[in-house]
Amino acid sequence: MKNIKLHKPTVDELWFREKCMSDPNTMAYNAGYDxxxxxxxxxxxxIDFPQDKWQEWANTKLNNSNFFYAYILDIExxxxxxxxxxxxxxxxxxxxxxxxxxxxxxGQGYMRPAMMKVIEMAKEKGVEFLTDTVPExxxxxxxxxxxxxxxxxxxxTSKKFDQEEVVAEIExxx
Ligand SMILES: CC(C)(COP(=O)(O)OP(=O)(O)OC[C@H]1O[C@@H](n2cnc3c(N)ncnc32)[C@H](O)[C@@H]1OP(=O)(O)O)[C@@H](O)C(=O)NCCC(=O)NCCS
Numbered sequence: 126m127k128n129i130k131l132h133k134p135t136v137d138e139l140w141f142r143e144k145c146m147s148d149p150n151t152m153a154y155n156a157g158y159d160x161x162x163x164x165x166x167x168x169x170x171x172i173d174f175p176q177d178k179w180q181e182w183a184n185t186k187l188n189n190s191n192f193f194y195a196y197i198l199d200i201e202x203x204x205x206x207x208x209x210x211x212x213x214x215x216x217x218x219x220x221x222x223x224x225x226x227x228x229x230x231x232g233q234g235y236m237r238p239a240m241m242k243v244i245e246m247a248k249e250k251g252v253e254f255l256t257d258t259v260p261e262x263x264x265x266x267x268x269x270x271x272x273x274x275x276x277x278x279x280x281x282t283s284k285k286f287d288q289e290e291v292v293a294e295i296e297x298x299x
Contacts, residue, residue, distance in 0.1 A: 127234050131195035131209065131242050133187065139179040141196060141205045146172045150228035154263075157286035191215055193250060197226070197239045206230040209243045211255065218253040236269050244273065248299045256296045260285075270295055 134141070145151050148171070155170030164173030174182070186192050194210040207226035214220070222243060226235050247255050259267055261280070271277075279294040 127238050128200045129197050129206070129235065129238050129242065130200055131239075131246060132198040132205070133195050136179050136183045138196070138205075139174070139183065140176075142208065143174040143176070143179075145208065145225060145227050146174050148228060151225065153228075154225075157284075157288075159284060193220075193246060195246075197235060197242075199235075206233075206235050207239065209239055211243065211247055211252065213247075213250065213252050218251060219256060220247055220250075220252040220254070221256050221258075222247070223257070236266065237273070240269060240273055244297065244299060252299060254296055254298055256294065258292050258294055261291045261293050267293065267295075270297075273297065 149169040152170035157167060186194055191213040196205045197207045199206050209224045211220040211222040224239060275295040275297040277293050278296045281292055282289050283292055
């Protein structure tokens with residue numbers, strides 16, 4: 126298994142987040158949604174994250190005890206390969222999570238070890254239920270979630286460009 130650790134970035138290291146979010150290959154999963162927030166590009170899924178926003182983002186996100194964000198660092202190559210996050214509701218102790226691996230590192234086995242670390246970290250931070258929403262056509266990703274103990278709790282449809290997409294709601298009690 127890949128030897129990784131989760132690394133909380135400093136403001137100066139937010140270049141990697143910008144690199145991921147401006148890369149159409151990495152962000153393709155995020156394209157085509159009818160959402161309108163500043164900096165979102167529906168055609169590619171990319172999200173603007175210029176350097177003048179880094180400090181403000183770090184202040185509101187990295188210093189928020191209910192929000193966890195970390196890079197996935199390959200210990201052997203000393204490279205950042207992706208990032209993970211979760212957002213905890215302090216009342217319900219539920220947290221919604223996300224994981225993104227930069228496209229050039231896809232298919233190299235980073236997802237499972239990174240997910241294992243996220244689950245560990247969520248437990249440490251008092252999360253009782255970890256949830257995610259995953260399009261059902263991301264079968265390889267869903268298999269890893271289910272292998273790690275996530276259960277399907279529901280589904281909904283959303284529109285990606287002009288196609289209906291079925292999205293699974295999944296949850297793990299931790
Ligand atoms: C989903 C995502 C995180 C997967 O990352 P990845 O690093 O490419 O994943 P891995 O290489 O670890 O592969 C995941 C699983 O699929 C399997 N897999 C990968 N390529 C495969 C292939 N061509 N055929 C069969 N299985 C394959 C792997 O073996 C692995 O399973 P295992 O841990 O049981 O061996 C990545 O594609 C991504 O960032 N996507 C965009 C965001 C996203 O969808 N996030 C997740 C849900 S919202």
